Amino acid sequence: MNVINLKKQPDVEIVKLAPQSLITQIYNKLKKSLINGDLKPGEKLKIDTLKDKYDTGHTPIREALTSLVKDGLVEKIEQKGFVASNVSIKHFNEVLKTRVWIEEIAIKKSMENKEGLEAWEENLILLNHRLNKRDWTEKYNPENPDSWEMIHKKFHISLISRSGSDYLTKFCEQLYDQNLRFRFLLIKNKKNYLKRNVNREHQDILDAVLARDAIGAQKNLVKHYNITGKHFLDK
Amino acid sequence: MNVINLKKQPDVEIVKLAPQSLITQIYNKLKKSLINGDLKPGEKLKIDTLKDKYDTGHTPIREALTSLVKDGLVEKIEQKGFVASNVSIKHFNEVLKTRVWIEEIAIKKSMENKEGLEAWEENLILLNHRLNKRDWTEKYNPENPDSWEMIHKKFHISLISRSGSDYLTKFCEQLYDQNLRFRFLLIKNKKNYLKRNVNREHQDILDAVLARDAIGAQKNLVKHYNITGKHFLDK
């Protein structure tokens, strides 16, 4: 009997949203601005300026910047302050090859992991479906978990998240964000880029996953990443 | 003619040592204490207590802790403060397998990278020689770059640092430190552990590297890591 359980359900589901510290809020805002280019690569990030801009004290600013340094989005120069990390094709290529090396392993291990395999597959089907339904050219807005970019991230992180190593997953997430930034800042020929058939690419990865074909999944995932890479070459 | 250059050389080489901010100093001190166990896993890291202990304000303490969170040595619980990360065999195994996956690639790529290959090999020979000459049971002291533990770290990081991805190298470094902490905190039967022939293990890795045998180098590196792993099993 689940009468008791039903009784306990409140009329409106009260989601106790985790209280976010100012630090976290500002971390997220700065991260967004760094990724979408509102804060330009190489730009000086003065504590005082940011303090005024976000209307806080120096504590949250300094701490958010410190976190972002470890994410590789900000550089700290001892006694000289913080600067938005520079971007270059060279850096992009480094991220690209690192992702290929690591995610090849991670997707393989994720598929070999039998625990909750079916639920994982089903979730990937759902995420892919949602991606197909959305416009992938929409504006980047990390606050909206239902946006294309956020579902895209979920899809890719989910693909590699069952390796059995949370360290690896976190590292992939960092590289994902780096790559996203490069995508926004370095791709000049947007028109050409948008001709790309991303839905097909995702479908190919998913199909191989569902066929339990690890080699195929690796191949299609790498192909997906390399297609992005090609768009960094042309002006 | 290099007379001019010679003239410019001062009698005593003045090494302009990078002025370290208090943040960096305290970061290093806290890191050391977390790795060697002076700060126990699970221990509450109160800002006020640490402030008094290190005789500073809250700024350097909070920032150092924020960095250590990203290193995985400290956990931050929103609105509840900082705690020294917990350790467990499970965590160790996660780090172990992650290192194996990643360093297998990294050492292979390092060996394939022809640029400065010979200088790299020579440096590894030197580092290995120094390791042989030192007592590997000596106390952990990261302030001394000439100590066994520090040379050991240099040897291992050097082995994998030529992959062409600084992101990868940094990740390996983080995992190295995690592993070091586990080694200090989780290995109970030290007597048994010390019977291990580390010098032989390093020599085997080095020999394969010098023979330009990538497969052998991978095999011996993994073997080295797995031997450490075995010592986490017995009480």
Add this chain to the structure above:
DNA sequence: TTTCGTATTAAAAACGATTTTTTATATATA
């Protein structure tokens, strides 16, 4: 004209006392 030292300025780094907010606890009430 170049080089070097010095003064000035600006910003980073850090302090410390204080306020606000949140969590943990202890106590009392239904």
Add this chain to the structure above:
DNA sequence: TATATATAAAAAATCGTTTTTAATACGAAA
């Protein structure tokens, strides 16, 4: 027993100030 409520403790953050460091400008000497 469960649920409020009051209290205490600590985290989070503010803000004005001080110390330290780096960047710049300027002028004197080689």
